[in-house]
Amino acid sequence: MSESETIHLAADLSFLHTDYLWRMPGSWVGYPYYGTSEFYEDIACIAERGVMDMLFFGDTGGTSEDYGGNHHAVVRYGAKWPRHDMTPMIPLMAKAAQGVGFAMTMSTTYHHPFHCARLFNALDHVTRGRIAWNAVTSAYKNEAANYGFDVMMDHDARYERAQEFLEIACALWDSVEPDALVLDREKGIYADPAKVHRVDFRGRHFNVRGPLPALPSPQRRPVIIQAGLSGPGMTLAANFADLQFSTRRTLPSMQQHRQELDAKLAAVGRRPRDIGILWSIRVQVAESEADAREKERRYLASIPPEAGLVEMSAQYGVDFSIATPDMRLSDFADKVAAEKGNLGSFQELLKTVDPKQSLQEFGRRFLVDRILVAAGTPKAIADKLEEMHFATGANGGFILGRGYTAMDNIREFVEFVVPELQRRGRAKTRYAGPTLRENLNS
Numbered sequence: 001m002s003e004s005e006t007i008h009l010a011a012d013l014s015f016l017h018t019d020y021l022w023r024m025p026g027s028w029v030g031y032p033y034y035g036t037s038e039f040y041e042d043i044a045c046i047a048e049r050g051v052m053d054m055l056f057f058g059d060t061g062g063t064s065e066d067y068g069g070n071h072h073a074v075v076r077y078g079a080k081w082p083r084h085d086m087t088p089m090i091p092l093m094a095k096a097a098q099g100v101g102f103a104m105t106m107s108t109t110y111h112h113p114f115h116c117a118r119l120f121n122a123l124d125h126v127t128r129g130r131i132a133w134n135a136v137t138s139a140y141k142n143e144a145a146n147y148g149f150d151v152m153m154d155h156d157a158r159y160e161r162a163q164e165f166l167e168i169a170c171a172l173w174d175s176v177e178p179d180a181l182v183l184d185r186e187k188g189i190y191a192d193p194a195k196v197h198r199v200d201f202r203g204r205h206f207n208v209r210g211p212l213p214a215l216p217s218p219q220r221r222p223v224i225i226q227a228g229l230s231g232p233g234m235t236l237a238a239n240f241a242d243l244q245f246s247t248r249r250t251l252p253s254m255q256q257h258r259q260e261l262d263a264k265l266a267a268v269g270r271r272p273r274d275i276g277i278l279w280s281i282r283v284q285v286a287e288s289e290a291d292a293r294e295k296e297r298r299y300l301a302s303i304p305p306e307a308g309l310v311e312m313s314a315q316y317g318v319d320f321s322i323a324t325p326d327m328r329l330s331d332f333a334d335k336v337a338a339e340k341g342n343l344g345s346f347q348e349l350l351k352t353v354d355p356k357q358s359l360q361e362f363g364r365r366f367l368v369d370r371i372l373v374a375a376g377t378p379k380a381i382a383d384k385l386e387e388m389h390f391a392t393g394a395n396g397g398f399i400l401g402r403g404y405t406a407m408d409n410i411r412e413f414v415e416f417v418v419p420e421l422q423r424r425g426r427a428k429t430r431y432a433g434p435t436l437r438e439n440l441n442s
């Protein structure tokens with residue numbers, strides 16, 4: 001969706017104080033992270049100072065029971081747990097900081113398109129046009145069980161339902177024309193019925209009559225994000241998305257991803273510029289690469305030995321607690337495929353990981369380099385971002401994954417790396433307009 005070559009900048013706020021970070025300096029034990037908005041408002045203000053485009057909350061409504069067959073490890077360690085619904089935080093953050101946009105996740109597998117369309121319309125109103133929807137198909141077993149599924153729906157069936165879900169949501173957002181509101185006090189006309197349309201959708205999964213009983217919001221529809229890596233995921237993105245998140249880990253793999261997406265876009269009559277990609281990356285600002293490595297070492301030293309395998313179990317729905325020292329990642333490929341989970345991202349790991357590495361070794365690395373990493377001086381980080389950006393078509397930017405300290409990681413990025421990118425003319429120095437879509441386009 002980016003018409004310019006600007007490097008767009010976002011940050012993932014999903015796990016800023018769970019995932020062993022609560023043990024690191026810079027995290028506060030006992031602080032009411034979910035009971036006050038100040039922590040998140042401060043981050044929004046930092047992002048605004050860095051003219052960042054977007055802050056993102058992921059969501060899965062579950063407690064993983066994949067490691068050892070129960071929830072003990074994830075609860076004991078605070079690994080992707082707890083998972084509060086972060087939607088209420090967004091309007092508070094939006095009020096505290098101007099310019100920056102907000103992405104919220106909602107599953108197409110467990111929710112209803114009417115509710116989703118109505119909620120995101122309301123969020124777009126209260127943020128004054130700064131909302132994005134991360135439309136996910138949800139690959140986690142405990143979440144499936146929470147929504148009444150003893151067996152998780154098949155991967156491709158989830159995407160088929162998502163296709164219908166998005167079609168309906170978009171139709172609902174278009175069901176009231178932008179100039180429908182009349183407000184003619186003399187004639188007593190509130191709105192023009194000819195500009196409000198039923199949807200009359202009848203499909204395999206949903207029947208929705210419409211219209212959406214809501215005024216069109218500033219962006220009309222949220223910025224739509226789809227992060228699928230599999231074939232059906234990429235097709236869904238090509239049909240509906242404005243933006244993709246991607247966890248590709250090497251430049252060739254990123255380039256291949258971009259090509260695949262462009263081919264899918266062409267097949268549905270859209271252009272490469274219609275979808276920008278934000279590549280997931282962990283950034284570690286330090287005075288030197290050695291200092292950055294020392295921060296990583298301190299983090300790894302503070303986590304339990306099985307942490308990586310707990311994380312992988314949750315991510316792929318497979319019990320990695322049974323792994324013996326001689327086992328390799330590829331030994332689990334069939335199991336991951338059978339669990340109908342995040343197959344696309346597992347395949348990416350298989351492609352990019354040293355096949356000789358033991359699972360235990362890999363598990364620990366998984367916590368620190370499962371996504372791209374740029375660590376070192378601001379100049380070195382800016383060089384790397386610039387290189388990857390232009391080698392992949394300069395069409396999107398980066399989303400920062402969590403670093404080792406909650407707020408400091410984003411603050412250091414904004415204070416040291418963003419000015420370097422701005423000096424080079426690669427990052428925005430001011431917001432182009434009030435809506436997220438305008439800023440992503442500029």
Ligand SMILES: Cc1cc2nc3c(=O)[nH]c(=O)nc-3n(C[C@H](O)[C@H](O)[C@H](O)COP(=O)(O)O)c2cc1C
Nearest residue numbers: 058059105136138227228229230233245247343344
């Ligand atoms: C940056 C990023 C954020 C994601 N956030 C979520 C999320 O919040 N909830 C979720 O269920 N899946 C999330 N996913 C997973 C994707 O939606 C998708 O399922 C995954 O990339 C695998 O692709 P596939 O479903 O096409 O196999 C995220 C993926 C990425 C790259």
